[in-house]
Amino acid sequence: MDYVYGPGRNHLFVPGPVNIPEPVIRAMNRNNEDYRSPAIPAMTKTLLEDVKKIFKTTTGTPFMIPTTGTGAWESALTNTLSPGDRIVSFLIGQFSLLWIDQQQRLKFNVDVVESDWGQGANLDILAEKLAADHTHTIKAICIVHNETATGVTNNLSRVRKLLDHYGHPALLLVDGVSSICALDFRMDEWGVDVALTGSQKALSLPTGIGLVCASAKALEASKSAKSVRVFFDWNDYLKFYKLGTFWPYTPSIQLLYGLRAALDLIFEEGLDNVISRHSRLGKATRLAVEAWGLKNCTQKEEWFSDTVTAVLVPPYIDSTEIVRSAWKRYNLSLGLGLNKVAGKVFRIGHLGNLNELQLLGCLAGVEMILKDVGYPVKLGSGVAAACAYLQNNIPMIPSRI
Amino acid sequence: MDYVYGPGRNHLFVPGPVNIPEPVIRAMNRNNEDYRSPAIPAMTKTLLEDVKKIFKTTTGTPFMIPTTGTGAWESALTNTLSPGDRIVSFLIGQFSLLWIDQQQRLKFNVDVVESDWGQGANLDILAEKLAADHTHTIKAICIVHNETATGVTNNLSRVRKLLDHYGHPALLLVDGVSSICALDFRMDEWGVDVALTGSQKALSLPTGIGLVCASAKALEASKSAKSVRVFFDWNDYLKFYKLGTFWPYTPSIQLLYGLRAALDLIFEEGLDNVISRHSRLGKATRLAVEAWGLKNCTQKEEWFSDTVTAVLVPPYIDSTEIVRSAWKRYNLSLGLGLNKVAGKVFRIGHLGNLNELQLLGCLAGVEMILKDVGYPVKLGSGVAAACAYLQNNIPMIPSRI
Amino acid sequence: MDYVYGPGRNHLFVPGPVNIPEPVIRAMNRNNEDYRSPAIPAMTKTLLEDVKKIFKTTTGTPFMIPTTGTGAWESALTNTLSPGDRIVSFLIGQFSLLWIDQQQRLKFNVDVVESDWGQGANLDILAEKLAADHTHTIKAICIVHNETATGVTNNLSRVRKLLDHYGHPALLLVDGVSSICALDFRMDEWGVDVALTGSQKALSLPTGIGLVCASAKALEASKSAKSVRVFFDWNDYLKFYKLGTFWPYTPSIQLLYGLRAALDLIFEEGLDNVISRHSRLGKATRLAVEAWGLKNCTQKEEWFSDTVTAVLVPPYIDSTEIVRSAWKRYNLSLGLGLNKVAGKVFRIGHLGNLNELQLLGCLAGVEMILKDVGYPVKLGSGVAAACAYLQNNIPMIPSRI
């Protein structure tokens, strides 16, 4: 039943889908249930309350849609905008590119602000556009919090400040797919109108729930948004929320129980501790990359991502070979370079339910692979650099003190 | 972790989500994997080939979309039709009603043919409409194969014959949600252009895959269909099919392995034997209903459904009370009456991976509940009627002879 | 991976191993752990406390030995007795026979009191023996609480009364394999010195833990008992109990978590409610047997067992054929007749985590099988009789009211 079995654990370091904790796998190990019985609504109610916490919102309205991140994007856009609406959108890597492609196909008027892959969103241009937009033709700003293809984290707080500075009413729509529940994300404080993520990312579940959270302003906008939508229509959910049955169509029973378990683990660890752990793993990875003498695809420290690191390889090496070798020889799954950076970078995902020793095993593996493909790495160098930092910073496990 | 635990097995007799076989639960009991590694495409390829078999098509193109039945509907419609297109659609119960609602909200011009709930689609009216439609304004016929709310199975073969008789080019779009893999369904033979089902129905998986299969004619139609679509766009899938990587966005690893196991079980039993088993269970249920002196919501034998039986209760009984009591006292999950038949019918789902003794336990439970709510049933009568039929018709389990 | 797959659930009605509840299967779905870490002793401590509750003892000392019921027997005997010691032991069926065989092979002087298979232990003879034993040559009374082969429950309270009446100091060793946690069992009240059961019986776990509970008097006896023992030696456990590490050798991590979950479910339902449920299922089964016109192997009502019913078949039927047909045609697992009653009885186990509708499915199946093998049963008759009783006696599920 495994198509290509290898001994020992698979070391899963793609930036999603990520490792599922054992307690979550256990919670999902169950038969179907009638979702119209009182049991599922009772649980759903707790989920909706708790999902708000990971978005850091008290005023937002969450939707748990049986879809992927791509569907969550579509839900965010079609519920708040009308065809022809002007959107400012930032192209900084493969996933922002795909979102922009979707925006265009959904018939919005997309004002693309492009950066080099490896740079963050150009917020100076955003400032200019906002300044110039006296008539408020811009209906929404679409931005990925963390570009998974290049390991770039954008400064959302500054986006909010710019909007406020110019008193601009545009909606702020944020792709938090590889950030929410791993990076510091503050929906209410940053005035995000729609934020979204996928269950298979930092929540450490299987793929299958697109989590979308809408501000009051976004809900208001949905009343007049003319984009055609049915499956992704928030209104169908809101109707069932009022009835207390919650589901306009059949949810995955297993994923609901899985989400319940995943949230329980996150709250047991503490959301801020989860974020600190990601910060630790990100920093350790970057120290290793530096020790190897390799460059981070991310061009400035301010954009460094704590959930994924895209590593640039020297021109004489094909990064695809690294990913292939990792899987074929070491049972290690790394992320490919995508599109513009194909062959040029490989990616180490360090998000989700992951600890330091897992990462160190991965880093040791990367060192051997680098040697395999002819890069003159000093074996142990990256691990040593990471360990030197980690040994001073890993906290005790609270439940074990 | 169970919100409302009761001793023993839950007896799950809603018409979806249905019981998952243990081998399928086992197959899904796994960590995530990198879906871009060679393993997942290798498995996906076998799935796409095998999914065609359950649609009984050799020429169709299947799509396994991370969505529910509602999403599968949307995929069928938006890929083949343009806003304003005229559709003939049959309203015979809650699920056809919901599909029609979707069709209208997607801006099609829906020509609704309504029947009493409990009757099948009025194909005489279809004949009239086709006869009258010399200019071929009808672009598609939308029909549910099996209306889950009333337990009515429509005669698809006759729909095809009518289309052929009038030489009408309309697309034939079929909701096979509660039929495919349980009832006799023949995509190629009946010239169905788009057929669809959901993983949580006869395939006996969790919710999460909308399986959609398109004929060559449907694929051709998708090239000019102007409905806006991105997440549900077949074209994105086709692009990745060509690349051999298969997935435009992240699938659920667990559901893929689950589907692999589910198909293996179905083929081990034999698809035709699976269908015979459903026919046996449907017949047995109807014999029990008759023995109880109750009426089937389905008004004529030609429409009797082998996957769900909606049972009419006398006016002095609220069928909702039956469903509630089943769950609260007997750990039995029955289907509610929906919308027009709320309070008037309760439903026994008999689809998916289910055997005769499971059904008999359910029927015995229903007898006790009927007595609980004041209906003068003769205890044992339904079970006796069902057993008399089953005892003569259950085959030996092939692997155990 | 299933050697002989059949569609739907297997209906497991052998009197052990019994159905495992889903939450328990989930709890065991885990990797190994270091049993010397602080986690396992912490859990073990709660288990030992809670296991005492199912024996209804506050003063006993429990042992959770990685073995089967056969090993638990050996543990009970070798820790309390010396070779040559006189034991009074009751032979009333296959399992008491096997225990007696073990007693003899362990070199005890076994004074066997035999009854017809289908009768309980002859306590009148016990009374005589106790009366005659002025010098207290009898060191122990060995008795099964419930003989699984014939469905006979012995009156332990009367055994205690006899011992007390004669002021006899013999140890009272009780096989509670198919009783404890299902029948009314009171270790302290009845002055039982060693009681034992297996995890795969009423606790509804996999095989693998022999649960043995020793009174203070039994522990005292163990100090002078000369039977050679190492693996089964209580003293090794007691040593590690004192250290707080609890395990003299490696336990099954999975079974410990499973036992934790199993006990949680039992306490959630309430042990007395669990016992009432068994009483209900036993009674319902006997009513069905009566309605079929068949005889219970158990000859008097006072011995009727609420965990297993052995059904006598007419001489012209081979009961083995019934069991075979059940499995081959109906995916139903019934118990064979063993040894003296082979071919003459089949057994319906109704113990463990089981509810009424499961049992009714089984009873309906048995009716069809009886017809298959040529017995002129009135189909529905047994189910009707059982339902008539159950419908008046099944309580609401407390968590669902």
Add this chain to the structure above:
Amino acid sequence: MDYVYGPGRNHLFVPGPVNIPEPVIRAMNRNNEDYRSPAIPAMTKTLLEDVKKIFKTTTGTPFMIPTTGTGAWESALTNTLSPGDRIVSFLIGQFSLLWIDQQQRLKFNVDVVESDWGQGANLDILAEKLAADHTHTIKAICIVHNETATGVTNNLSRVRKLLDHYGHPALLLVDGVSSICALDFRMDEWGVDVALTGSQKALSLPTGIGLVCASAKALEASKSAKSVRVFFDWNDYLKFYKLGTFWPYTPSIQLLYGLRAALDLIFEEGLDNVISRHSRLGKATRLAVEAWGLKNCTQKEEWFSDTVTAVLVPPYIDSTEIVRSAWKRYNLSLGLGLNKVAGKVFRIGHLGNLNELQLLGCLAGVEMILKDVGYPVKLGSGVAAACAYLQNNIPMIPSRI
């Protein structure tokens, strides 16, 4: 349900119970079954055949006893020997000590040959004893193949040669608990009479099966062995082998399916490849220890163990602190020093279903812990040494080439 949850995977590096592969966890995720149905004997038959392969015997008779290693020891001894029989037994660490304790309590006349902990069995003394034993008073040689407490592997081939050289008929009883299925073990070639292991060791299952394999000579010896035994009696098994039902008492259904899956994985990898993998992991661990400037508890290279490495710490460090810190801060489970070497060594288990990157994560963790406890380790040094060796020696994963 986890008593002391920590984020990420637990890194399990105790020398048993070891990591269970996901496919094996999956295979065990199931309900109970009737073990008297034809299915379980059919599977058992394949297991008995395949278990012989991991012992490298074609003539031996295997027993899969529901017990632990301690029980397997008892089975080996009591089936082949009589009280008072002279045994030569080697005391070289905690587990050989415990076995000797058992031998003494089972009333054998144990001739103990003691070595320093860290040395192998003193075979020179064995030679002397054999040479002197003209009357063949020595009935058995008992020896651990691999002493788990000190990481010492004994030379079994030399033991056989000595026996042959002196034409001595003593039985050769081998504890292969931490060797079989991981180290090179050859039952037939080395003339081993009883070999045994536990399921939770190299087979990578939960605890619960004691696997014992008896040579024809051992079976012959069992006919006259006078040790009292019932639960562990081979004869009961042999009786049921002949009947084709295989089980004298209830086995764990889950462990049987688990063993089936475990053997399938081992044969897919190839037993010799499994052994090579262990050799690789052992060598890598020793290179790391050397790089850290620490000593192996094992005093000579000829005794180095490829399944467990006991590392001596400097006198100013308490090795218990290392194990505690590993668990409390790094979610890493290491083995404690036991008895004579308590506080002086910690152990790294590297057996079972484990790959190189898992080990490297552990080694990186150990480096940080060493620093935590004040040992001046050069971070990265051990990992570098291990990687330098591994990078040249890890083969491609055959299924992925």
